[in-house]
Amino acid sequence: xxxxxxxxxxxxxxxxxxxxxxxxxxxxxxxxxxxxxxxxxxxxxxxxxxxxxxxxxxxxxxxxxxxxxxxxxxxxxxxxxxxxxxxxxxxxxxxxxxxxxxxxxxxxxxxxxxxxxxxxxxxxxxxxxxxxxxxxxxxxxxxxxxxxxxxxxxxxxxxxxxxxxxxxxxxxxxxxxxxxxxxxxxxxxxxxxxxxxxxxxxxxxxxxxxxxxxxxxxxxxxxxxxxxxxxxxxxxxxxxxxxxxxxxxxxxxxxxxxxxxxxxxxxxxxxxxxxxxxxxxxxxxxxxxxxxxxxxxxxxxxxxxxxxxxx
Numbered sequence: 001x002x003x004x005x006x007x008x009x010x011x012x013x014x015x016x017x018x019x020x021x022x023x024x025x026x027x028x029x030x031x032x033x034x035x036x037x038x039x040x041x042x043x044x045x046x047x048x049x050x051x052x053x054x055x056x057x058x059x060x061x062x063x064x065x066x067x068x069x070x071x072x073x074x075x076x077x078x079x080x081x082x083x084x085x086x087x088x089x090x091x092x093x094x095x096x097x098x099x100x101x102x103x104x105x106x107x108x109x110x111x112x113x114x115x116x117x118x119x120x121x122x123x124x125x126x127x128x129x130x131x132x133x134x135x136x137x138x139x140x141x142x143x144x145x146x147x148x149x150x151x152x153x154x155x156x157x158x159x160x161x162x163x164x165x166x167x168x169x170x171x172x173x174x175x176x177x178x179x180x181x182x183x184x185x186x187x188x189x190x191x192x193x194x195x196x197x198x199x200x201x202x203x204x205x206x207x208x209x210x211x212x213x214x215x216x217x218x219x220x221x222x223x224x225x226x227x228x229x230x231x232x233x234x235x236x237x238x239x240x241x242x243x244x245x246x247x248x249x250x251x252x253x254x255x256x257x258x259x260x261x262x263x264x265x266x267x268x269x270x271x272x273x274x275x276x277x278x279x280x281x282x283x284x285x286x287x288x289x290x291x292x293x294x295x296x297x298x299x300x301x302x303x304x305x306x307x308x309x310x311x
Contacts, residue, residue, distance in 0.1 A: 020117040023128035028098035031137050034062040040091045050103050061094035097141055113139045125231050195225045206256050233259045
């Protein structure tokens with residue numbers, strides 16, 4: 001079985017423990033789930049994805065592109081390939097397509113896609129569960145030669161005419177990429193609206209009030225959600241690209257969401273009586289005349305006026 005260097009194996013193990021890697025697996029399982037009537041099949045004399053050799057027996061996954069020999073199938077999935085029919089219902093995804101395969105090629109691809117998701121999270125100001133990546137399916141399943149161009153351009157589909165003419169499998173992949181991308185976006189929208197519904201009880205008179213929450217984890221998640229919506233609102237106000245679409249903005253407005261932080265009353269009152277205001281009043285041209293009239297009213301006992309000048 002081909003293996004990577006110790007450093008690449010260690011790096012891959014680190015990446016597989018990240019929230020980004022788990023989110024990649026979660027989304028890809030949904031995108032590549034076996035359709036009714038399609039199952040993995042027991043095959044003979046096929047090239048094994050792991051050992052890169054033609055083996056006598058093995059299992060071709062429902063994607064139709066990847067095969068494990070019987071030895072690697074048992075090591076990776078935990079039961080003999082000969083028992084595949086009895087366990088067919090448990091094999092509803094291809095480990096190579098969703099990048100749970102532990103071979104060197106899949107480990108390196110997972111590391112690369114994980115770094116791209118981290119970068120997108122930073123750009124969009126959100127976590128792995130909310131980041132929009134319409135090209136995730138292509139990034140995980142593309143050939144090594146086309147991966148770089150997809151990662152650079154961020155395209156939602158891989159529709160090269162030259163590749164489409166090579167194999168029918170590539171054509172099927174390019175046709176299904178648009179639908180899988182839209183499904184991913186729909187799932188993100190659903191998650192966003194679920195967060196909004198959990199947030200609504202915490203919006204009281206146009207202000208945030210988390211006193212009704214007893215779960216600190218849930219409170220932190222909603223607090224992070226509020227922070228992101230306010231950040232996206234500022235981006236929208238500055239005419240920048242923002243994940244806060246018109247539909248989301250209207251939904252937040254209908255819930256009386258406070259887009260801006262409320263300033264304290266003490267800060268607002270202090271604006272009317274600052275040191276600068278007092279200094280300006282002392283420099284007022286009419287100050288001398290006002291003070292002279294004041295001392296005249298006090299009478300001569302004050303001795304504050306002498307020949308019309310202040311002493």
